[in-house]
Structure formats: structure tokens, C-alpha cells
Amino acid sequence: MARNDLQGSLDLLVLKTLSQRGRLHGYGIVLHIQRASDELLQVEEGSLYPALHRMEQSGWISSDWALTETNRKAKYYRLTAGGRRQLQEAEQSFDQLVKGVRAMFRYA
Amino acid sequence: MAMFNRIRNLFRRAHMDAEIAAELQAHLEMRTDDNLAAGMGREEARRDALRRFGNPAVLKERTSAADAVLALAGLWFDIRYALRRLLKAPVFAATTIVTLALGIGATTAIFSTMNAVLLRLLPVSNPAELFYLHVPDGQPYGAHSTGDSETSFSLPVFEALRQDRRAFSDLIAFAPLAWDKVPVRFGEGAPEQALGEMTSGNFFSGLGITPRLGRVFAMPDEGQNAPVVVLSYGYWTRRFSRNPAVVGQAIYIKGIPFTVVGVAAEGFTGVDPGDSTDLWIPLQRRSELDPWGNPLNHTLYGSPDWWCLRLLARLAPDVSPQQALAEVAPTFQAAAYATLGAPDAAHPRVKMTMVPAKGLQGLGDYDRQPVMILMALVTLVLAIACSNVAMLLVARNAARRRDFSLRMALGAGRATLLRQLLVESGLLVLSGAVLGWLFALSATSGLARWFHIATGLAPDRAVLLFTSIVSVLIATIFALAPLRTVTHAPVAAALRVSTSTGYRNSRAGGAALSLQVALCFTLLTASGLLLRTLLNYQHTRLGMRTQGLLVFGITPQKETTDDARFRFYRELLDRLRALPGVESATMVGNRIGSGWSNNDEPIVDGVPYSFDQVPLRSNNVGPDFLHVFGIPLLEGRDILDSDTPTSPRVVVVNETFVKRLLPHTNPIGHRLGDLKDRPYTIVGVAADSKYRSVDEAPRAMAYYPYTQNDFRPTMQVELRSWGDPLALLSSVEQAVHQIDPDLPLEKPMTQSAVFEDSYAQQRLFSRLAMFFALLAALLVAIGLYGTLSYRVGRRSAEIGIRMALGARPGQVLYSVLRDSVGIACIGIAGGVPLSLLTGHFMGSMLYQLQPYDASSLGAAVAGIIAISLAAGFIPARRAASIDPMQALRTE
Numbered sequence: 001m002a003r004n005d006l007q008g009s010l011d012l013l014v015l016k017t018l019s020q021r022g023r024l025h026g027y028g029i030v031l032h033i034q035r036a037s038d039e040l041l042q043v044e045e046g047s048l049y050p051a052l053h054r055m056e057q058s059g060w061i062s063s064d065w066a067l068t069e070t071n072r073k074a075k076y077y078r079l080t081a082g083g084r085r086q087l088q089e090a091e092q093s094f095d096q097l098v099k100g101v102r103a104m105f106r107y108a
Numbered sequence: 109m110a111m112f113n114r115i116r117n118l119f120r121r122a123h124m125d126a127e128i129a130a131e132l133q134a135h136l137e138m139r140t141d142d143n144l145a146a147g148m149g150r151e152e153a154r155r156d157a158l159r160r161f162g163n164p165a166v167l168k169e170r171t172s173a174a175d176a177v178l179a180l181a182g183l184w185f186d187i188r189y190a191l192r193r194l195l196k197a198p199v200f201a202a203t204t205i206v207t208l209a210l211g212i213g214a215t216t217a218i219f220s221t222m223n224a225v226l227l228r229l230l231p232v233s234n235p236a237e238l239f240y241l242h243v244p245d246g247q248p249y250g251a252h253s254t255g256d257s258e259t260s261f262s263l264p265v266f267e268a269l270r271q272d273r274r275a276f277s278d279l280i281a282f283a284p285l286a287w288d289k290v291p292v293r294f295g296e297g298a299p300e301q302a303l304g305e306m307t308s309g310n311f312f313s314g315l316g317i318t319p320r321l322g323r324v325f326a327m328p329d330e331g332q333n334a335p336v337v338v339l340s341y342g343y344w345t346r347r348f349s350r351n352p353a354v355v356g357q358a359i360y361i362k363g364i365p366f367t368v369v370g371v372a373a374e375g376f377t378g379v380d381p382g383d384s385t386d387l388w389i390p391l392q393r394r395s396e397l398d399p400w401g402n403p404l405n406h407t408l409y410g411s412p413d414w415w416c417l418r419l420l421a422r423l424a425p426d427v428s429p430q431q432a433l434a435e436v437a438p439t440f441q442a443a444a445y446a447t448l449g450a451p452d453a454a455h456p457r458v459k460m461t462m463v464p465a466k467g468l469q470g471l472g473d474y475d476r477q478p479v480m481i482l483m484a485l486v487t488l489v490l491a492i493a494c495s496n497v498a499m500l501l502v503a504r505n506a507a508r509r510r511d512f513s514l515r516m517a518l519g520a521g522r523a524t525l526l527r528q529l530l531v532e533s534g535l536l537v538l539s540g541a542v543l544g545w546l547f548a549l550s551a552t553s554g555l556a557r558w559f560h561i562a563t564g565l566a567p568d569r570a571v572l573l574f575t576s577i578v579s580v581l582i583a584t585i586f587a588l589a590p591l592r593t594v595t596h597a598p599v600a601a602a603l604r605v606s607t608s609t610g611y612r613n614s615r616a617g618g619a620a621l622s623l624q625v626a627l628c629f630t631l632l633t634a635s636g637l638l639l640r641t642l643l644n645y646q647h648t649r650l651g652m653r654t655q656g657l658l659v660f661g662i663t664p665q666k667e668t669t670d671d672a673r674f675r676f677y678r679e680l681l682d683r684l685r686a687l688p689g690v691e692s693a694t695m696v697g698n699r700i701g702s703g704w705s706n707n708d709e710p711i712v713d714g715v716p717y718s719f720d721q722v723p724l725r726s727n728n729v730g731p732d733f734l735h736v737f738g739i740p741l742l743e744g745r746d747i748l749d750s751d752t753p754t755s756p757r758v759v760v761v762n763e764t765f766v767k768r769l770l771p772h773t774n775p776i777g778h779r780l781g782d783l784k785d786r787p788y789t790i791v792g793v794a795a796d797s798k799y800r801s802v803d804e805a806p807r808a809m810a811y812y813p814y815t816q817n818d819f820r821p822t823m824q825v826e827l828r829s830w831g832d833p834l835a836l837l838s839s840v841e842q843a844v845h846q847i848d849p850d851l852p853l854e855k856p857m858t859q860s861a862v863f864e865d866s867y868a869q870q871r872l873f874s875r876l877a878m879f880f881a882l883l884a885a886l887l888v889a890i891g892l893y894g895t896l897s898y899r900v901g902r903r904s905a906e907i908g909i910r911m912a913l914g915a916r917p918g919q920v921l922y923s924v925l926r927d928s929v930g931i932a933c934i935g936i937a938g939g940v941p942l943s944l945l946t947g948h949f950m951g952s953m954l955y956q957l958q959p960y961d962a963s964s965l966g967a968a969v970a971g972i973i974a975i976s977l978a979a980g981f982i983p984a985r986r987a988a989s990i991d992p993m994q995a996l997r998t999e
Contacts, residue, residue, distance in 0.1 A: 025134070025135075025138075026131065026135050027134070027135045027138040027139060030135075044160070044161070044162045045135065045139070045160045045161045045162065046132065046135075046161040046162035046163070046164060046167035047162060047167065047170075049128070049131065049132060049135075049167060049170075049171040050167065050170040050171045050173070050174040051174070052171075053128075053171050053172075053174040053175050054174040057174065057175060068138070070138075070141060072134055072137065072138060073130070073134060074131070074134045074135075074138070075127075075131045075134070
């Protein structure tokens, strides 16, 4: 995924990931997106963090530090109520987008 | 909550940075762990993690930017960053700040003073309802007036007009107690001087002034002509350190006891913004206390044809000035002519007008135009300062364009760059404004002294705000100019472009500089004109020896008849002549050089001349007048002690008098004045000398013995000393107090200082103009220097090539200087018409000088060329010393 485009989609992917998996650190979110998308979506891993911090500032997700299974300190994120609402809206508008684009493709 | 987080982050910046670093580090390590687990080598695992992650430094910055969104959090960081950057360019920063400070400060000081003097309304309730009554064409024929003939009314007129409640809800009369200050004394203290006015009883209630302490006087006090006095807050502060116990105590005004009943509200300094009144008393019947110090022996209540009161009216509600004038016109006409007889056809009827009671009153037309020109000059300075700041910013930021492009290429956000530029220019403007405020404070108090405004003049906050906003706008617009080109040009293109080029830019810079030069040239010409005017004043021959002369005024208070006054003056002169250090002593009615004069229509040997044909000026003088002043006696004799009220009437005239009125004949023995009414015999002819001011043309002049002519009780004593005139003061004071302990010396000073004061305004103007011109020259020099250095820097490769191809250093030097002088010449070409126009407007301010003064223009041209050479020299030297190989290698 390019750096600056589809930022909205990155937000959507992160929110969706957290809604499916509950509590995850950044690296875990990257792994989940790659695995769940059958390696189709490649995130530049570092670019996830500005997005995470922005979403936290917006009150969509919250964070805390905890130990991983391998005993590393990592920052874990989870969805807030506001984030859940945001996810619904984002999903709807993404559906609209996809429908629109499909309709365009089918038009001949 | 989100907002709270952001604000909290502000204080946890360092902690946040560490936390983000830790988070990103954890990510890299987890990826490395997984890579190792997948079987990669240690080094390969790490490199793969980094490759997948992206640039950690940039991402860290972007992540913290996400935390610190909306600028708030980054502000302190940006300020520190901007400070670091400005400290790295101290010359740029200092120049910009000082330029802004001078621009903001000078403008604020000048505009604040203008505002106070010209524009601010009186500090009273509903000032818009207040109007001065004027008689623009003077008093009706046959009436006498004292004070400004435009503003003087008689008591009967005032009494008649105040009855009309439909036009005016209040009509206030007031008049000064003396031409200048009156003697006052507290208890057994030494006599002092204070600015006093007598007013109608409704003065305070009509203006809406409340007492700060005690009470103010009211209508019954006027009815009883009560001996009560109200002090101004400023006087109470200055003289009594705000001691409340002063209420109830006695003050002796001209030796007559008055009781202090109160202190007026703070900030009220009287109805003249130009003066601040110290005390007010109700209208009085005693002749010693008559308005203007009882000149000409008129009395307020006893001389119905004496016009001496100023009137201030408060319009009745819903009445326009025109309606009010129409309403009171019949009353006014009837009262004006009540004791004068019907107006005859030969003389126009008296006419009344109303003038809004703004601050203009006390200052008069005389000062208004110079003040406007001063404003225009200071606006030029502000224009130069602003354009200079703009150029400095553009040049600096243009040089940093590559730097900006590089940072954007490395991932800096546009918003970040924008914010940093804004913070940087904001810091500059803020420092400039603070420094400018300090400058404005001192400049304003200096100007206040000049305008004799004692209280209440501080730099105007609104003006400061305005000038600062102008500066902020200019700084912002020009600070952001490079950003536009940077963000709109592809990064690679900007980086590829070399440091040279930018021809269009440099041409625009040249045009701005030429404009500055034109403005500076105008200021130089204007200051040249004013400086030459000042020199003309200083070198004008006065026709007398002013060095060694001491002058002070004296007004006998207890002596009320002319004979008693003559005895007083005689005794005074005798005592003064006996003092050690006094060479000779005399007196004059009007202080020479102070602007006052008596004017009359001469009758010579029974032949009358109109004022338009030969205006005759006169002064009442004491014995030895010509000798004391060192005015050459051409024929006959001086005024002598033996010229007494009872001796034959004599007069000394001047050369111009003889040339105009008695040419081709021996003037001695001819008669001046009405032959039926004891005419004066001419006994002497004096050389021409200055009377009112330095800049007057010679006029026919008559010197009457003060004992033989009508005279105001105040006389100006002139002492010729052997040494320093001011050293005589204490012994003179003692001699005066031996005659009357209540008598102060009025305005004692050297006679030279009187003349110098008469052109104090011109001196101040020429100094201000010089200051502005030097300021402008400095600003232009800075601008030229900055621009040329910048151009040389950008052209170093080109210059290197030229030198490699054989150009000699002298040629390079010459080409840079030619550039500088070229800009200056374009500026001069634009400046000449502008200067001529300015000179045309300044015509009335000049003395013995044409507005199109070749030497001022020439000096300005020379000045500009010198500035352009001086400003160009250092960059030219640098250009000439460029090492071709070095320059080419750098590129």
C-alpha cells in the first residue's frame, strides 16, 4: 500500500482488525492484515503507527503497555465505543465505494 | 477527552518521544524475532525488518506529529527551533527586529500624539454635544477684545445666550486669569505660578465633571462670585501629593484668599487638550482677577463692550447646530449691539458659528499642517521599513528553498513547514513590536513635551495594534511566499535547480529597492529643506545683542492705578540696576521674540495711513532700551529716565519707519499720533531689529516710553549682565521680594533662549526629519546590502566563470557597484518628482528658501549615491575576491 493514499482504508483495516481480534499490538495488527488479506494487502509497516496514534487521539482506540508471549514490552490497542461507531460508518461508506466502483466496471 | 490528551501531551513531549521510540523499536524487534524464527541470518533478519518498516526517523516524526496534531503541542518545540534558526542568522534577525521596531515605534508615537492633540474629544460626558461658539470675523465694530478675537464674547452676550434653553441645554463661559500663569501662594510659602481659569457656575455640571474630592462649584458660587477654588487632579497630585487635607485650606491667588473646596475628577485637564489647567474659580468681580490679568483696565462686569470670555455650548437634545444658531441669532445680535448702537453699513454685522469641541481648538491652524506633514514623513518610514522586512524575509526564505524541498523530500509535512515559518516570522514581529513599544514610549513622552501636554499622553494601544497587525500581515505574506513555490514545484526539480538563476525574482527585488530609494530620497530632500530652514533661522541677524540678556515678567498685584505701577517699576529698576553683575536694566511691554506685538495704524504729522498701507508695530519700553538691547542708535537719542508721564511725549522709531513714512527728510521732530490728542515727537531713530520672531520682515516700528502709553500691567524686565545672565536670578528674586513677597518672576530665561524658542518647532521638525531621513537611509542601505550580497552569492558561479575567462577583479567590483548605483539612479529618477511635490506642500514651513531647492536636491542625490556605493562595497569586494576554481567546484 502506498504511503499517502487510501488512508481511510488503512483506518478501516485497523478498526476491523481490532474488532475481530480484540486486543493487539501494532506488529500483531500488521500480521493480521497480511494474513487475513491472503498477503494481498502489504502495509509499509511503520506507517501504521502515525495512523494508530491519530486514531487514539481521535478517541477511536485506546492503548496500554503489556508483555507479549515472548516477554517483550509492547503497546496494545483496543477498540473504544467511539471506534465501534466509526467502524460502522467506515464499513458503510466503503461498501458504497465498492458498489460504485463495481457498477462502473459492469457498465459497458 | 481527545483534546485533553493533546494538551496533556504538550507537557509530556520528552516522555512521549521516548514512548514512541520504544513502541517502534518493539515492532522492529518482533519482526526480527519472527524472521530469525523463519530461518534468516541475524543481519538479514534485521535488514528485512527495516525494509518492511520504512524510514524509522521519518515515521517517528510523523507519529509524534499525529499525537501533537493541531499545532498546539508542537508550538514550544517550534519556538525553540525558530529561536535556534534565528540565532544562527543573528544579522538577519537583528536587522528585521530593529527595522520593525523603528517602523512600529515611530509610527505609534507620531500617530498617538496626533490622536491626542487632533482627534480625541474632550474627556467629558457626551462630548459630541459640545460646541465652541466662534465669531469668525471678529467682534462687532467698536467693541474691545482680549484673547483670540475669533473666540471672545462679552459677558452681556453670554448672559443673554444662556437664557435660551431651547438651543443649548448648557452654555459655559470661561477665561484664563492671565495671559500665562497667575501667582499663587499657600500659607507662608514662596509664591508660585499656576494656570488658572475663571468659569461660569455651570462649568463642571455642564461638562459632566464630578469631584474626585470635596465638591466642585456650581451656579450659586457664580452668583455670589464666591472665593472658592477647585484644583485639577494633576495639580493636586503634583503640588500636594494627593493630600486630602488640602480641602478647606486657603490659597492666595494674586494675593487674594480663596478656599479650596474640592478636586476635579482624574483625567480632566481643562477644555484645552494642549494645556492642562491647574485650578478653576467662579467668575469674579474684583478687578485684579479679571480675565487675562485685567489688561487695558476693562472689567468683566463693568465693561459691557469688552469681549473676553470663551463660550462652550452643550446642544439641547434633538437640536442641530444650524437650528441652534438660527434659534439664538436674534438674541445674539441684540445683545452684541446693545451698548454699541445700531450696526452701520460700513462694517459687517458680527456673525456667530459653532465648532465641534475637539482637541483642535488650543492648537490652531498654525500647528496643524506641520503635524500632517510629519505624519506623511513617518508613513514613508513605515513603508520603507515594511518593504525592507518583506525583502529580507523573501531573500532569506528564497535562499532556504532548497532546504525546504530537501526536508519535504525527506518526509516533512507541508503543515509542519508552514507552522515553522509562521512561528519564525511571528517571533520576529513580536520582538519587533515589543522593542517598538519601548521606542514609542520614549518618543511619545518627547513629543508630549513638545506639545506641552502635561498629562495623560501615552502611546495609543489601538495604533500599536494597528501597526503591529500591518507588520504581522506583511511578515506572514512574505514569509510564506517561498512555501508556495516549494509545495507546488516537484521536489526533484527544485533540488536539481542550481543555486543561481531566479532572474525574475531579482528584478522584482530591484524594483522594490528602487521604490525604497525613491522614498528615502524624498525624506532626504525634505530633511535637507528643513535643516537649511533651521540654519537660516540660526544665522538670521537679529539687529541686537541677545547674549548676556536676562528677561523675566513681573505683574504688580497690589498696585491698581497707573501711578502706583509706575512707582513700582521705577523702584524695581533702581533696585535691579544696583545689583552687582547687572550692567544695565530696562523693561518692555511685549517680550521681544515671544510672538506678541502691538499693531496700529500710523498718523504722521496729521496724515493717517491705513493698516494695509503701512502697518505700524509698537512696543512700550523703559529707559535705556536701545542701550540695553544693543540696538544701534542712528540718530537722536534713546528713551530716558526723564521721559515720565508728565514730560513731553516722545517716541523712537526705526529705519523702516523712516523709509516708509518720512523718506528724504530728517525725521527728528516730526509728530506721530493724533495731533489733537498729545502726539508723540520723534526723538530718535534706531536700526531695524527683530520684534515678534526671527522670520519676520522689517516693519515700521515705534518705541513709546511705557510711562506715556496705555500698557498692560505685566512688564518684561530685561537685564544686561556682565557674565552669565541666569546667575543673576537668585539676587534678582531677593530684590523683587523685598518690594512684594507675593510676586513671582514670570518665565525667567535668557533673551537668546526666547528667540531660540520662537523657532523651537522648526528645530524639532528638522531634527525629526533628519532622524527619519537617517533611519530611511539606514534601512535602504541594509536593503541594498542584503540584496547585493544575496545576488553576489547566487552569481558566484557566473562570476567565477567570468574570472576564469579573464575578467579582472576590478571589473567584477565595478559591475557589482554599477548594479547598486543603477538601482539608486532609478530610485532617484522616481524620487525627484516625489520630492518636488513634497517640497511644494512644505512651502509654508520653509524660511528664506524655495521649495525647489537645488542644494537640498543635490545633497540628497549625493547622499543616495554614497549610500548605494557604501552598501555595494562589501558585496563587491567579496565578488572581486571570488576564487574561480572554488566557485565552480562548489556548483
